[in-house]
Amino acid sequence: MLSAADASAVRLTLELASLTTALLLLLGTPIAWWLARTTSRWKGPIAAGVALPLVLPPTVLGFYLLLLCGPNGAIGRLSAALGLGTLPFTFGGLVVGSTLYSLPFVVQPLQNSFEAIGARPLEVAATLGAGPWDRFFTVAVPLARKGFITAAILGFAHTVGEFGVVLMIGGGIPNKTRVLSVAIYEHVEALEYSDAQFLAAGLVAFSFLVLLALYSLRADSRPS
Amino acid sequence: MNRRLMWCWSSCLLLLATPTRASEVSVAVASNFAGPMQIIADAFAKKTGHHVTMVTGATGKLYAQIKNGAPFEVLLAADDTTPAKLEAEGLGVAGTRFSYAFGKLALYSSKAGYVDTAGAILGQGGFQHLAIANPKLAPYGAAAISVLRELHLLEMLRPKFVQGENIAQTLEFVVTGNAELGFVALSQILVSGKAREGSYWLVPEQLYPALRQDAVLLKKGEKNAAARALATYLRTESARRVIERHGYGLPPAPSGEHSEAPPHASK
Structure with missing residues (x-):
């Protein structure tokens, strides 16, 4: 039932989602930490910027990426001058696009759990002589563990389901940018409904399981 | 103020209800x-x-x-x-x-002088990406494939393909410069009878099945x-x-009969 091309799309999707999630945790953690602690007047604009992908249609993001990162765009010129080539039509381009697109799904749960910790445990740690890095890794991170799990699961699942951005900048190249959602879309458009259903049902089941895991985890570990 | 709002609202409703x-x-x-x-x-x-x-x-x-x-x-x-x-x-x-x-197929680049009027650039290479519409979904994509097959360039150029899900997206790849050139519809590059900025080759119609x-x-x-x-x-x-x-070929002119479909003969 699963053709070689579709199997490759599934594999590519999992690779994309894993890499994107790792990158998102690396990038999202400092942003979320800063947003949770800061009293800067930039807090509002930065938080709004992070949340933008929640409300913008992905095609808008894809369109701007295509314009800015292409050979005629500002970022594209820069990356080409650095010898990195241009982002559209590459796997790296998809990673960048997905990272931007899933950013709020990682930053917001992290920010919430950092905020929930409050200042007190950190102050106590400070009076006991812990430096800022020590406070972060031995106090904040363990206390925000659930936030990290939620963020990772949401970031991963959201990237698996991503469609608009990858369609706009991917170019549907087999083994490179033809991911699961694009494969499903192609099957539907080509009226190959049974192939489409096979993949789509798999995606529905996968997404349900992921969310089920997420919500059971949350229910289990409600702080008393 | 409130009354004015009510008035606006009710006239909107009236407009909606007008039978047309x-x-x-x-x-x-x-x-x-x-x-x-x-x-x-x-x-x-x-x-x-x-x-x-x-x-x-x-x-x-x-x-x-x-x-x-x-x-x-x-x-x-x-x-x-x-x-x-x-x-x-x-x-x-x-x-x-x-x-x-x-439909008429054209090989188009947004760079002036890039595509020659015989399409020789396809054989010369020197470009990274050739945009085509997804041949499974779009007739223009299937036509592009048959042109490349006729020219014996299909296997050589396949690794350079980037696919748009339709010809609009394919044109977008070319216009934004992300693909140096691409197969699009002539109708897309003619804007009220004049060609867009760039260069194109109008592909001979014997190279692809009629669109x-x-x-x-x-x-x-x-x-x-x-x-x-x-x-x-x-x-x-x-x-x-x-x-x-708008860059399309025409079927044979209909005879006096107006409700009858013209025969499906190729021109």
Whole structure:
């Protein structure tokens, strides 16, 4: 039932989602930490910027990426001058696009759990002589563990389901940018409904399981 | 203030309730033909007083919508298989199919002087990306594949393919410079009779099977005189002039008979 091309799309999707999630945790953690602690007047604009992908249609993001990162765009010129080539039509381009697109799904749960910790445990740690890095890794991170799990699961699942951005900048190249959602879309458009259903049902089941895991985890570990 | 709001609201409701159905026709149009169809629809509305509601989309998508009960009365497809299929499935009115245009394929680059007028650049290479429409979904993509096969360049160029899900997206790849060149529809690069900035090769028509675009009267429009009138209007001389000006080939001119579809002969 699963053709070689579709199997490759599934594999590519999992690779994309894993890499994107790792990158998102690396990038999202400092942003979320800063947003949770800061009293800067930039807090509002930065938080709004992070949340933008929640409300913008992905095609808008894809369109701007295509314009800015292409050979005629500002970022594209820069990356080409650095010898990195241009982002559209590459796997790296998809990673960048997905990272931007899933950013709020990682930053917001992290920010919430950092905020929930409050200042007190950190102050106590400070009076006991812990430096800022020590406070972060031995106090904040363990206390925000659930936030990290939620963020990772949401970031991963959201990237698996991503469609608009990858369609706009991917170019549907087999083994490179033809991911699961694009494969499903192609099957539907080509009226190959049974192939489409096979993949789509798999995606529905996968997404349900992921969310089920997420919500059971949350229910289990409600702080008393 | 409140009263004024109420007044606005009630007049909106009144406007919505005004019956205009009698002379309305709803037409589903393949995206590539949206531009010329808008002009044709406006002229048709002016001439007959019928109001045209236009929905554009990929032919496959329109087909799926029609199958699932979309209220379209006429379909202008980007191919000839979809109208035939609809007719066979009883969703199109038998005997009302006709070709309204023939698509022309062009190899286009947004850089002036990049594409030569014989398409020799394809063999020379020197580009990273060649944009084509997904051949599985878009007739223009399938046509591009057959051109490359005819030129014995298919296997050499396949690794450079980037696919748009339709020709609009394919053009976007080329216009934004992300792909140096791409196979698009001539109709996309002609803006009111003049070519866009850049360079193109009009691919000889013997290199690909005819891109016949057929229309069909749908079951929902069978009883609507305005729908039939629109189908007839598409074959008038003034509509044909619009179609040609937008970079399409024309089917043979219809003879005196106006409700009969012209034969499916190639030109």
